[in-house]
Each structure stands twice: as C-alpha cells, then as structure tokens.
Amino acid sequence: MENPTSTIDVSFLNYIKERSYKESLHIEGGIPDYAFATDYALRQKLKAIPGIYSFFKAVTSQIVPERKQKLNMNSLKVGPSQYPEIYDMTKDCARILGIGIPTVFIEHDLSVMNAYALAWEDSEPVVILTSSLVERCTPMELKAIIGHECGHIHNNHGIYNVASEILISNTLGRISFPQQVAMLLSSSITFALQAWSRAAEVTCDRAGIICCGDSAPTIRVHGKLASGAMINGVSINIDELTNQYETFRNTPVRLMELYSTHPVSVRRILAAKEFIHSEVYYDWHPEQKQPGQNLYSKQELDSRCDKFVSVLKSEKKD
Ligand SMILES: [Zn+2]
DSSP states (O other): OOTTTTOOOHHHHHHHHHHHHHHHEEEEEEEETTOOOOHHHHHHHTSSSHHHHHHHHHHHHHHHHHHHHHHHHHHHOTTTBBHHHHHHHHHHHHHHHHOOOOOOEOOOOOOOEEEEEEEEEEEEEEEEEEEHHHHHHHHHHHHHHHHHHHHHTTTTOOHHHHIIIIISSOOTSSSSSHHHHHSSSOHHHHHHHHHHHHHHHHHHHHHHHHHHHHHHHHHHHHHHHHHHGGGOOOOOOOHHHHHHHHTTTSSGGGGGGGSSOOOOOHHHHHHHHTTTTTHHHHHHHHGGGGGTTOOBBBBHHHHHHHHHHHHTOOOOOO
C-alpha cells in the first residue's frame, strides 16, 4: 500500500521558503498589508506612553502563565485527534497568514460566546474558544473566528491585546487581581487602550475574512454575537440589523461605546462589507477577481472604515 504522506512535501526548507515568500508578499513596513491604518496609528500612540509596556508586561507575565496552566488542567486542547476539524482549520488559517500554528483550547463556558488570544513575544501563542461559541457556530464561522484570533498573532498585537483582555474586557476576570490593577490605570490610558483595541478588531476581522476567502461567515458571526445565539435556528437578517444601527447612530447613547474594547457588531459588519470590495482583499485572493471590478485602494478602504468604526464620527452607511 502506498504511503499516504509520500506526496506531501515535508521539507522544512521548502516550508521556510514558502513562508518567507508569503511574508514578503503581504508585509509592508513590518506590518501586514491588510492592517487597518487606525490600528497601527493608535498602537504607536500607546507605545509612546512612558512606562506602559513594562507595566503591561508585569501584569501579563503575572497572570498569563497561571492562566495557561489552568487551561491545560480544565479545558480541551485541540489537536489532530481532538476536535480534528478545528485543528485543521487552525492549521489552514496559520498557513494562509504565514504564522506558526497556535495552540487552541476549548474552555467550558456555556454562558458566553467568546474567543481570545494570549500571545506576545515571550510566550507561545494560545487561542481560547468558549464551548458556547463552538456549539453555536458553523464550521466556516468558527474558521472566521480562529482566523481573527490568528490575526492578533500575525499583527503582533501581543501584550497590548493581552492587557486589554485582562484589564478591560475582563475575559480573565475570574481572578480578582486584574480589577485591582485596572484601577491603577489612569482614565486616559484606559481610553487609549480601548480606542486602539476597537481598531485592532477591524484588522483582525479582515484576517478572518482572508482566511475564509469570504466575508459572509464573519458577518454572520457578528449577527450571532449581537443576539448571543442562533435562537430557535432562526437565521439573523443582517439588513434589519444594520437598519437598527440607524436608530442610535446620531444619539448620545453611542458614546457609551467609548468605554468598550470592541466596536458594536453593526460597525464590524459594515467594515467587513467594505473590505471585500478592496484591492488588498483581492491581493490575497486573486483567483476571485472578476474583470472590470471597481475596488477601493487601501487608503480609501481605511478612510471608509474609519467613518463606520469611529464612535465620534459615526457616519451614515451608504
Ligand atoms: Zn479580537
């Protein structure tokens, strides 16, 4: 019987060659070509705050190692023979973006649909999916989510992302320590971290769309996140959901979002719809290109997305 792996190229050199080729194709000035410009600009501002990096590093290195041990103890580690479908989609996302394969854990939490990445330069990247999310998403939706989390790794969101998960999103909030540390942050630093985090989410939604080769799964996920589930199997009408956005667009209520690390679902849906009409998307998926398509340049894409995502500008969709 023929060895089934005999046709697979397992040469490490070829892997490196292919990976560096991909990186050089899609990396501009040290950052991925699809990264939302506001993400980079706000991250530079964050980095410029004196002492912020060492503060975040001290907090994360205190909490994350313990967190990882708990994951190993209490959660399911995805692998080739444990949820192989999820492992394969993770492998595929990592291959497309040109990063190492992160370790994925499924965490027992039926109360909230959530996913997050713990990754920075000193630490092996880990992606966590709650059981509620795994249960309620289709395979393509899960791939969009895993691609999104791989986007955090690909864009070196690293310590800032982990800090916002710990200190603000309260993802790791079962530990009381983060809340006490969060109180030490001045409100201007908290605002800066939250504003950056919202922009970083747009970048990573784009990574998920690239990994799926389609924006529909990402858009459906945001619909599900808005409602918390697929209730009674009824699929969400995305157009109705975007119309709902019009009702708060010009009201002061929207300013509450300034306190959030994630843009509201509708803004993310609008930004995802823009991305699929951009040159940069088709640079990743030239096979989908149709003759005569009118595509946004990267600059046009980012300024259009900025209008949707920015809480203060909050312009009308067209
Ligand atoms: Zn994210």
